[in-house]
Amino acid sequence: MSLFELEETKIRPPSFPLTARINQAITDFYFEHFARKYLAPLGLEARITSTLRDADHNHQVGGAANSAHVHGLAVDFQLFRGGKRLPAAEESKVFKDVVAPNWPGFALDEVKAKNHIHVNLTRQISVSTGITTAAVMGMVAIPIFKRLFTPDKKGGRK
Numbered sequence: 001m002s003l004f005e006l007e008e009t010k011i012r013p014p015s016f017p018l019t020a021r022i023n024q025a026i027t028d029f030y031f032e033h034f035a036r037k038y039l040a041p042l043g044l045e046a047r048i049t050s051t052l053r054d055a056d057h058n059h060q061v062g063g064a065a066n067s068a069h070v071h072g073l074a075v076d077f078q079l080f081r082g083g084k085r086l087p088a089a090e091e092s093k094v095f096k097d098v099v100a101p102n103w104p105g106f107a108l109d110e111v112k113a114k115n116h117i118h119v120n121l122t123r124q125i126s127v128s129t130g131i132t133t134a135a136v137m138g139m140v141a142i143p144i145f146k147r148l149f150t151p152d153k154k155g156g157r158k
Helices: 003-008 017-042 055-060 088-102 123-149
Strands: 045-050 074-081 105-110 116-121
Touching (some): 017 074, 017 116
Antiparallel strands (some): 045 074
16 A cells, blocks of 8 residues: 555545635645745745645546545645746655655655645644534534523523
8 A cells, every 4th residue: 555545544534614614724824834934945936736626526637535635635736936837857856855854744746647746734633623613613503502492481482
């Protein structure tokens, strides 16, 4: 089993749409920070080619069935310098020397096979996001539920 296949079989994150959007916001934050800290000083610009996908779009583009993109945890990108795309060999070298050792999650050099670099955050982040989202929604829902369904003195609802 390859490293990519191992990553794809880890914890399956919840597919609740709000969780996926929150995950993508977290992933975008990490990616922007990563690009500023590690790529910009080398004169490189990362152009994102794919982030959050719904299951249908993911299937259409040939994504893995359990793709991190469906859960808002992945970014595919290409590297440019001075407005020109880096040659594949140079992009792969940047991946090996800069992206793989410094990305806080899983990274895959797909330049030759799929024309981009793929990175995703660990799927445990999605589980934490899902639990946090459920907790916050519960804290908001309980007072609303109590207000809407508190019985009045005659046994009915207010």
